[in-house]
Amino acid sequence: MAKRSAIMQLSLSVRIAEEFHSKEAASMPLDELARLAKRCGYAALCMRASQVGVQSPPETVEAAAACLAENGLAVSMVTGDFDTVYNNDNGPSSLRNITPYLDLAKRLGAPRIRVAVKQESDIAHAQRAADEAAERGLQLVHQCHTLSLFETVDGIERTLTAIDRPNFGLVYEPANLEICGQDYGPATIERLAKWVFNVYLQNQLLKPDGALTLPTWCAGDVSFDLIPVHASGGVDFGLVFAGLKAIGYDGTVTVHQSAQPGETPEASAAGTADFLRELI
Numbered sequence: 001m002a003k004r005s006a007i008m009q010l011s012l013s014v015r016i017a018e019e020f021h022s023k024e025a026a027s028m029p030l031d032e033l034a035r036l037a038k039r040c041g042y043a044a045l046c047m048r049a050s051q052v053g054v055q056s057p058p059e060t061v062e063a064a065a066a067c068l069a070e071n072g073l074a075v076s077m078v079t080g081d082f083d084t085v086y087n088n089d090n091g092p093s094s095l096r097n098i099t100p101y102l103d104l105a106k107r108l109g110a111p112r113i114r115v116a117v118k119q120e121s122d123i124a125h126a127q128r129a130a131d132e133a134a135e136r137g138l139q140l141v142h143q144c145h146t147l148s149l150f151e152t153v154d155g156i157e158r159t160l161t162a163i164d165r166p167n168f169g170l171v172y173e174p175a176n177l178e179i180c181g182q183d184y185g186p187a188t189i190e191r192l193a194k195w196v197f198n199v200y201l202q203n204q205l206l207k208p209d210g211a212l213t214l215p216t217w218c219a220g221d222v223s224f225d226l227i228p229v230h231a232s233g234g235v236d237f238g239l240v241f242a243g244l245k246a247i248g249y250d251g252t253v254t255v256h257q258s259a260q261p262g263e264t265p266e267a268s269a270a271g272t273a274d275f276l277r278e279l280i
Helices: 030-039 058-070 082-086 091-096 099-108 122-135 153-163 174-179 186-191 237-246 265-279
Strands: 009-013 044-048 074-079 112-114 139-143 168-172 196-201 204-206 212-216 220-226 252-255
Touching (some): 009 265, 030 058, 058 099, 082 091, 091 122, 099 112, 099 122, 122 139, 122 153, 139 196, 153 168, 153 186, 174 204, 186 237, 196 237, 252 265
Parallel strands (some): 009 252, 139 168, 168 196, 196 252
Antiparallel strands (some): 204 220, 212 220
């Protein structure tokens, strides 16, 4: 693959104003969050249903679009419902009726929509949804994620090959790969390069007595502590960025993490932005 000069853009997920386990209620209004993102040097917000989703009335969507325009912020991606956020059994339901999600993304100026694929039977629905999205110039993406066909590198490659749509790709997310015992460095990034449409970053310390435990299909229950993205000792982000630069990635890098206890959202967003600008 030819290498290009990688100029990545920073995006802040509205998850920073959510709790880790409670992802439906926002802790601050969108206008306040948008101003925070702008102050901290982000170019975009990654929108989730805690702020605006397919459940939102039209006037809320219009107000969000106006707020983003006023603050000069793009929307890097839309996750339009809570089922996708929670990655539950209803997560793939958007693939059966993608139109409202496409409408939302178009109104917010987002180029892509996050979806969920849980089982082989979802692949045909993913293909049809991707075809409809392509008619409107939009991408569908799936995050590296536990309890999905995107847990392992082999599974990701196999599923994306089966879907076989140029506008259906991957949100590359090293922390979920680490939880599943997968390599997340340059070799894996190179392997998946043609599908990397977006990047999510969050950080953790794997430990048997960690405060949080997530179930996985491939590695059982895995425990860890959440730590700030800019804290040392967790995910090797130097390795991640070496891989992204090697493939010439020039897309969005999204901070996908809630603020940690004792840390304000602004302190978290600012510290992480400073850290990532050094890596970029």
